[in-house]
Amino acid sequence: MIKIEVNNKTTEAKPGEYLLTTLKRLNIKIPTFCHIEGLNPSGACRMCSVEVEGIPGTVPACAFPVYDGMKVQTHTAKVVNARKTILELLLSNHPDDCLYCVRNGNCELQTLAMELGVSERRFYGEKNNHKLDTGSPAIVRDPAKCILCGKCVRVCEEIQSVSAIEIIGRGSRAYVGTAFDEGLNISSCINCGQCINVCPTAALTEQSYIMEVLNAIHNPKKVVVVQHAPSVSVTLGEEFGLKAGTDVNGLMTAAMRKIGFNFVFETSFSADLTIMEEASELAHRIKTGGALPMMTSCSPGWVKFVEQFYPEMIPNLSTCKSPQEMLGAVIKSYFAEKQKISPDDIYSVSIMPCTAKKFEAGRPELSNSGIPDIDAVLTVREFAKLIRMMGIDFKQLEAEFPDNPFGDRSTAGKLFASSGGVMEAALRSAHYFLTGKEMDNYIVNEVRGQDGIKTATVKVAGQELGIAVASGLGNARKVIEMIKSGAMNVHFVEIMSCSGGCINGGGQPLKACTEDIIQRMKLLYKIDKEEQINVSHKNPSIVRLYEEYLGEPLGEKSHHLLHTHYHKRDVMI
Amino acid sequence: MTDLQLNDILGKYAECKREYLIPILQDVQEAQGFISKEAVQIIGKYLNLPSSKIYGVATFYNQFRFNAPGRYIIQVCRGTACHVKGSSNVLDALQRELKIKAGETTRDGLFSLEVVACLGACGLAPVICINGEFHANVDNAKAYQLIKKLIKESKVEADNVKS
Ligand code: SF4
Ligand code: SF4
Ligand code: SF4
Numbered sequence: 001m002i003k004i005e006v007n008n009k010t011t012e013a014k015p016g017e018y019l020l021t022t023l024k025r026l027n028i029k030i031p032t033f034c035h036i037e038g039l040n041p042s043g044a045c046r047m048c049s050v051e052v053e054g055i056p057g058t059v060p061a062c063a064f065p066v067y068d069g070m071k072v073q074t075h076t077a078k079v080v081n082a083r084k085t086i087l088e089l090l091l092s093n094h095p096d097d098c099l100y101c102v103r104n105g106n107c108e109l110q111t112l113a114m115e116l117g118v119s120e121r122r123f124y125g126e127k128n129n130h131k132l133d134t135g136s137p138a139i140v141r142d143p144a145k146c147i148l149c150g151k152c153v154r155v156c157e158e159i160q161s162v163s164a165i166e167i168i169g170r171g172s173r174a175y176v177g178t179a180f181d182e183g184l185n186i187s188s189c190i191n192c193g194q195c196i197n198v199c200p201t202a203a204l205t206e207q208s209y210i211m212e213v214l215n216a217i218h219n220p221k222k223v224v225v226v227q228h229a230p231s232v233s234v235t236l237g238e239e240f241g242l243k244a245g246t247d248v249n250g251l252m253t254a255a256m257r258k259i260g261f262n263f264v265f266e267t268s269f270s271a272d273l274t275i276m277e278e279a280s281e282l283a284h285r286i287k288t289g290g291a292l293p294m295m296t297s298c299s300p301g302w303v304k305f306v307e308q309f310y311p312e313m314i315p316n317l318s319t320c321k322s323p324q325e326m327l328g329a330v331i332k333s334y335f336a337e338k339q340k341i342s343p344d345d346i347y348s349v350s351i352m353p354c355t356a357k358k359f360e361a362g363r364p365e366l367s368n369s370g371i372p373d374i375d376a377v378l379t380v381r382e383f384a385k386l387i388r389m390m391g392i393d394f395k396q397l398e399a400e401f402p403d404n405p406f407g408d409r410s411t412a413g414k415l416f417a418s419s420g421g422v423m424e425a426a427l428r429s430a431h432y433f434l435t436g437k438e439m440d441n442y443i444v445n446e447v448r449g450q451d452g453i454k455t456a457t458v459k460v461a462g463q464e465l466g467i468a469v470a471s472g473l474g475n476a477r478k479v480i481e482m483i484k485s486g487a488m489n490v491h492f493v494e495i496m497s498c499s500g501g502c503i504n505g506g507g508q509p510l511k512a513c514t515e516d517i518i519q520r521m522k523l524l525y526k527i528d529k530e531e532q533i534n535v536s537h538k539n540p541s542i543v544r545l546y547e548e549y550l551g552e553p554l555g556e557k558s559h560h561l562l563h564t565h566y567h568k569r570d571v572m573i
Numbered sequence: 574m575t576d577l578q579l580n581d582i583l584g585k586y587a588e589c590k591r592e593y594l595i596p597i598l599q600d601v602q603e604a605q606g607f608i609s610k611e612a613v614q615i616i617g618k619y620l621n622l623p624s625s626k627i628y629g630v631a632t633f634y635n636q637f638r639f640n641a642p643g644r645y646i647i648q649v650c651r652g653t654a655c656h657v658k659g660s661s662n663v664l665d666a667l668q669r670e671l672k673i674k675a676g677e678t679t680r681d682g683l684f685s686l687e688v689v690a691c692l693g694a695c696g697l698a699p700v701i702c703i704n705g706e707f708h709a710n711v712d713n714a715k716a717y718q719l720i721k722k723l724i725k726e727s728k729v730e731a732d733n734v735k736s
Contacts, residue, residue: 573617
């Protein structure tokens with residue numbers, strides 16, 4: 001440790017770290033638009049300027065390493081003025097559009113303008129006339145609201161290794177765009193939404209379906225069902241001021257009924273269903289010499305990633321549909337039959353942590369009868385908006401339970417929300433399918449936690465099973481490359497597109513920090529520990545569904561309803 | 574441009590190093606007159622660079638074009654000397670006459686209009702350059718005449734091809 005002085009107080013800093021990291025640890029609030037935790041600093045926005053004794057002018061704290069004896073002032077008049085001027089310059093060509101903006105009330109640019117006391121337009125810049133890019137089913141780009149912080153470009157490249165977007169042009173004409181200014185929908189974008197999560201403004205947002213859902217609810221001809229993904233109850237509370245790591249499953253169910261959904265189902269139920277099929281598929285592939293390693297296919301960003309970057313690996317993708325699509329399929333078949341309603345009269349909504357699920361819902365290869373199995377996908381953020389729109393006082397609600405026949409879940413299904421969770425759930429059931437016995441200890445510590453790549457060897461039925469888990473597509477790329485080069489030899493690979501899994505998905509509440517993600521993850525492990533049904537094959541609703549309707553995993557009906565195939569996709573990569 | 578031509582160009586840069594991106598782009602533009610999507614994808618594969626990145630780099634410079642240029646590329650100098658001598662009027666006149674903006678190509682593929690910072694012929698201001706040939710002291714009337722002449726020329730050529 002070295003000693004530095006911040007605002008006249010002596011304090012400690014780690015040698016080599018950047019000043020912004022030190023200041024953050026000291027709980028000194030320094031504004032920044034361009035900094036991304038865990039990536040190299042870019043110093044693009046200069047918002048974190050501070051004064052360092054002996055250095056003329058100001059320096060950007062994010063890119064300035066600490067040194068012994070350094071003396072820093074973080075909020076002198078000079079510094080505050082500099083920040084305010086930088087902000088006013090950023091606003092000089094910004095559309096004055098807050099009242100009509102999706103980020104109104106939750107915008108870093110707006111908040112900082114307020115905090116720094118910006119009250120008049122001092123600089124008039126020429127407004128750019130970039131067009132909205134609305135072609136993608138998942139992501140909307142509005143480059144007019146972009147402040148060129150560059151975070152989206154870096155996340156897309158450095159974390160996701162997709163590079164769908166880039167800074168195009170130069171100087172005052174620069175903007176964030178795609179190759180040859182094609183729309184995002186025909187670019188290599190895999191719809192993960194990670195760029196939205198880092199964007200400080202409304203330049204990147206999700207394609208919203210709130211009004212479609214509301215219209216369906218108020219259409220007397222429609223039976224409107226809703227499913228919510230395993231991670232939603234874990235994060236939704238944050239939208240209503242609860243701290244990260246608070247489970248709001250019961251309150252959320254109550255809110256859904258209040259909004260007017262006729263049936264509330266859990267996607268964790270169909271996560272259990274996915275495990276029944278996927279664990280059986282793995283056992284089958286191992287027995288019959290099918291394509292190995294088998295790779296999970298429940299993360300739609302990852303599926304598109306394989307289709308466009310690694311089409312030769314498509315046979316390795318599990319043929320199982322994702323939990324969202326499996327539930328969609330049984331809602332418009334089994335449930336419709338049971339309730340004696342025509343599938344056409346069902347409007348099926350899903351609340352997801354994910355923007356790519358919006359893309360997935362529109363994939364033709366995932367529909368059974370020509371009509372889509374999922375009619376609208378809302379992100380957690382959109383769902384929170386809907387709750388507010390309906391005037392519901394969320395925290396005052398009384399907890400309620402979901403509906404049958406898709407209301408039960410195991411904790412294994414719930415674990416899908418986190419990186420490693422699908423693997424853990426699959427191993428629990430695969431063990432049972434192969435040996436007829438339950439695992440002595442359900443917890444597979446090697447696949448838990450925040451690491452981007454996790455590997456292990458587990459023993460199932462006397463056989464050594466190599467497993468790998470990766471989250472964040474940059475890590476997924478590394479794993480694929482290792483598999484292709486022979487450096488990694490495993491049987492089963494779980495990939496989630498977003499770092500840490502769905503709990504950090506591109507549809508989650510904004511402004512979550514690493515600590516929040518850890519709290520979300522811990523909550524899942526707590527649920528797994530405290531509840532009684534820990535394996536998918538013991539979920540009573542699952543057992544009933546196979547008895548009454550599906551027959552057996554990988555059976556004919558399952559094959560038709562719950563499995564699919566993917567194809568090579570030509571995009572500009 | 575054929576894949577073969579592109580392969581020839583890439584062959585000149587045997588090492589797949591990223592610093593060759595700009596020379597490769599220059600060669601491609603030289604050979605096909607512009608940078609096509611197809612070329613970018615092939616270059617991207619060769620240098621292991623995403624298309625978006627190549628487009629980002631290429632758009633940083635004014636020299637690269639991304640659409641097939643017209644039969645006649647008209648470059649209007651907007652340097653200081655030409656500006657003083659009224660080059661913005663000339664540009665306006667050309668845009669009106671051709672019904673395109675600077676940076677665009679007419680629908681019939683005959684003319685592309687470009688603005689350049691300085692052609693280095695300030696003594697002849699205002700200057701325009703058509704397919705590499707300089708035209709000095711251009712005013713609106715002269716610009717119209719030049720265009721008329723080129724349209725006629727291309728018609729004669731087309732007739733010759735027919736007969
Ligand atoms: S992005 Fe933020 S500052 Fe810009 S219009 Fe929207 S709310 Fe206002
Ligand atoms: S959604 Fe994901 S892949 Fe698409 S541009 Fe954003 S970060 Fe890149
Ligand atoms: S789109 Fe958003 S994240 Fe990307 S550069 Fe602009 S402001 Fe930053």
